[in-house]
Amino acid sequence: MFERPRPIGQLTAPDVDDFLGSLRAVFESRRLTNDGALVQQLEHRLAAFHDTRHCVALANAGIGITMLLQLFARGRRGEVIMPSFSYRGLPHFARWAGQEPRFCDVEEDSHALDPRTVEAAINSRTTAILAVCNCHSTGDIAGLCRAAERAGIPILFDSVDALGGTHRDRRLGGFGQAEVYSVHATKLLNGFEGGYITTNEDRLAALLRWQRNFCLAGFEPGGAGADEDLVLGVNAKLNEIHAAMALLSLDRLDETVNRNRARASAYRAMCDGLPGIQLVLSARGEALSNCARLVAELTLPWPLSRDQMVALLRAEGMPVAAYYHPLLHWSDALGDGPRQHLPVSEALARRFLQLPSGDLVSIGDIGSIGALLEFVAVNGGAIRSRLADAGVA
């Protein structure tokens, strides 16, 4: 159907002339990296945006999660509690920080960690809780923070998909010990690579700034035996070029969200006419999200399985993905323990897929996708048999 692929990332393009103009200034200043002027400006603007005391810009979001888990562990080898129904990188980040992942079940509606399963999983080896805010719901942030606080365990939020959202009327950014965001090209805010951490904790911010530049300067460790001696340094600096692009993207964030919501409305109108497929835009009365990522749920009487839908849309030029599959507690090859049973996650993992979204998908494209889905709804039986013959079930 599409010759040029219709992807699932935001992929906002900056105005190239504006961007190259910023870069010329960067090159003339000869300060390309290491806490340059644009990185500082980006950090100030994002701290204001999130209403937090600190924003620490980083090379990417994954290294941010890894750094926080390494700091929170304070030299111990323990466990990090995380959802199984989430992004494939999470267990890797925990292991780089010397920790084992401990997978917990999620809530049926928010797809986020269930505070009750988290409380049951906390034990003497737990070094951190890594919670994830999803594209349609922040989850029970307050409940998770209470569980963490009662146990005296640090909690961080991977809030990448919820950028700009609120929880109980408070802007995301300052929950838990820290929140982590991405400015990768596929994300709402586009620095084409990069990430950042928001926090209200002064000492944590200072440690992160020290850690992101190899622990070389800017922090005085307390001497032998002090906690800071356990910090591992890394090259996780953001440079001026990514900061320049993220600043331009931040200038236009509202416009980007408006375009995303227009796409979401077009998809919603399309799904309204089709039985068994619906867009998942919010949970339990939460406000509409930034709509950078659009997830559809398939239920009966939709004629094709989720995996069949992924195969079909890919064949038509839409590199869509299951949301989320495989579950981390299935695929996490390094785990030694017996395979857990996480009933809610296992049910969720079969019925969602991401639809083409972001700035390479026009409203007209969504019309074409709607026509295709209508064709599937009508001719589902025949398509299902052909897919099954081709080995796609």
Add this chain to the structure above:
Amino acid sequence: MFERPRPIGQLTAPDVDDFLGSLRAVFESRRLTNDGALVQQLEHRLAAFHDTRHCVALANAGIGITMLLQLFARGRRGEVIMPSFSYRGLPHFARWAGQEPRFCDVEEDSHALDPRTVEAAINSRTTAILAVCNCHSTGDIAGLCRAAERAGIPILFDSVDALGGTHRDRRLGGFGQAEVYSVHATKLLNGFEGGYITTNEDRLAALLRWQRNFCLAGFEPGGAGADEDLVLGVNAKLNEIHAAMALLSLDRLDETVNRNRARASAYRAMCDGLPGIQLVLSARGEALSNCARLVAELTLPWPLSRDQMVALLRAEGMPVAAYYHPLLHWSDALGDGPRQHLPVSEALARRFLQLPSGDLVSIGDIGSIGALLEFVAVNGGAIRSRLADAGVA
């Protein structure tokens, strides 16, 4: 003496118009990262330059060392043999990979790992040997590779400072299991951030390409129990902007080295007239290096200590550094064992400093630095007392 600092890094500027022109093409292609056209071109050209089968471009050199150490450990928690007289990041990279550093002494002339100390340090916990090629000497690469091979231990080289050099008439790049290079702005080849690994091992290159993009695609793990299941994914991709800049820098590498050698000659001529200070340009008959980093050795009758020289040059606008100090086995706070005695490293750590070098230092600047050094040589006693009064010994 200098209002604008005279630093110690290469800091080559690209032609800004050429660079911004490349970037415009990148933005028009909308392929900013993830194995883009310029990254592929850079990898091909660097593999040809190093005469290796593979070059894997990465976000930085440190993550390259970390990835290799993680791969070589195959899930074990063991020890990595490394020099103590080297760069501060090395033990951090080992720890991120779940390994403890095991520090070894170096050779008096090359400042590189001594194969005899390495052989004595190899034990059942050793997972890798991390050797470093220095700016004035590659060290005994052949001897180190023999020791590694006899013990069946993988060996990698941090060859950052020796880029373009040879060992026994063979271009660096293909020694050991892999070599790691940086294209940070302070290095000879300037992508302003970035690094790469060269190797002749096909499977290792495939694993690294898979690992650098979160282990998401491009490699089929062998299934439960297979070695590949132990690989930790990470975001270590190089993007097109860094590749564009590194390609422009590669085009002009010979010119850059020629400028560096002219600076080295000016320093050498200057030192020839001064007793007790000399430039360290090569060891045991090796060819002249790329001269991106220029190291001076202080011996009697030079009137000031190395630390006094560092303080004095810094005060005059030259942010120079001791080479290398503190030793890693002194400063490595996480080490549990008793402090080792590494006699050669301990002697070396007191007498070298890096001089201002690279493209922000003119031949005229070196003349001014020469005049300052002459003043120090003549008035050393008085300067030494004043520095001692100020607490600098």
